[in-house]
Amino acid sequence: MSTQNLHVAVVGAGLMGADHVQRLARRTAGATVSAVVDIDQERAQAAADMASPARTFSSVEDLIKAGAAEAVVLATPGFLHEEALLQLIDAGIPVMCEKPLTPGPESSLRVVEAEVAAGQRLVQVGFMRRFDAGYRQLKNIIDAGTYGELLMLHHQHRNASVPETFTNEMVIHDSVVHEFDAVRFFSGEEISNVAVRTGRHTSKGTELVRDPQLVTIQTSSGLLATVEIFVNAKLGYQVLTQAVFEEGVVKIGESAGPTVIAESRTGSAIDQTYHTRFVEAYDEEIQQWVNSVATGVPVGPSAWDGYATAAVCGAGVSAQQSGEITSVDMAHKPALYA
Structure with a gap:
């Protein structure tokens, strides 16, 4: 996959998600924000407007059905991560998941097991430090x-x-x-x-x-x-x-x-x-993740790191x-x- 036009969807349009939309649109080489997903469509549209002409969706399921993303940044609250991650892994879509992977070890282990069953590392966890x-x-x-x-x-x-x-x-x-x-x-x-x-x-x-x-x-x-x-x-x-x-x-x-x-x-x-202490770390994290999706060689913290x-x-x-x-x-x- 080429980094020249990697279509990235941001799931979750809150403070962190909106920050990632701006980062991808303005400071990340080789990436285009193709979609923003949020149950609050007004909030989704406000974030999408920062990366026009990004599309908006109200669910990960709708995003996958539309084929609107080659990769996803997951920035919803942690208790929503497991369901989204399992859907994205099943669809074979690489994910940069903000910490935590999930709120508990049992649910995190289920994500690890799904990734193992898929036979490839698709999830990077957002330990930006x-x-x-x-x-x-x-x-x-x-x-x-x-x-x-x-x-x-x-x-x-x-x-x-x-x-x-x-x-x-x-x-x-x-x-x-x-x-x-x-x-x-x-x-x-x-x-x-x-x-x-x-x-x-x-x-x-x-x-x-x-x-x-x-x-x-x-x-x-x-x-x-x-x-x-x-x-x-x-x-x-x-x-x-x-x-x-x-x-x-x-x-x-x-x-x-x-x-x-x-x-x-x-x-x-x-x-x-x-946001100020680690702004450069966030930028580097997302840039390296985009690059790794292009090469197919994972570089960041894995689903196992999230589980552990x-x-x-x-x-x-x-x-x-x-x-x-x-x-x-x-x-x-x-x-x-x-």
Whole structure:
């Protein structure tokens, strides 16, 4: 398939879907937005107008019947993913699915099994941090053994605030999910157990979240990682990583831009949302996905990565509730993802 005119449909015309429509139409080489799918046709049309002459549909089924897309970006809420993914896999249509693959390990495993039955990788999961320049640089340092063996990872994930409806479970499923994938990405290993601890909590938070929380993670080889998750930090949006090696420490993510020294002060700006912090990662993610559809060689996180992370999230929620170290229960990894 040629990237000169890859017809891409965006399913879901909310904030993320509309952002992807603009990205595909204005900043992605070799792609054309051929359709926008949303049950809200007014919203679908508003997104389609950014990529005229894109067509609109109210369902994935209608999109497939019309033959209006060679590939799909799936940006609906996670609970709608399984049905759409199973339809698209059955139709043989490549999909870039925003995280999560599905909200739970059981449904994610059904997607994996459908893809295995189809005999080819069709799904890429939107863990965009893997395409961030700092993440790639740190991954290269780890793999090269530049400073010896990786001994520990420390992550800090801070949001300015979250809605009043944000829950403890969402801390794991919507926020720490990225660090779970990061630990797997950096280490190349599966996560074997998770623990969650809480202590003093902010008076600036919401009633449904004990904030901040400290998550500890251990991989199959014994690598330890920590995550400070603070979703009402007020200071802005920060994603920081510190890797501890035998012969050094490497930090990434500390500055959103230039450091300014003036008027007896020094400092740098802090991003306010993930849209600015990871905009280049999103662009690179979609560009590489479009290129991979053209070559038929998958390059990004797979359906297995989506399933494995969902399994860790399940253990993470259990650890939140029990206060105990909780093992991650996972299926056998199919040869398709070797």
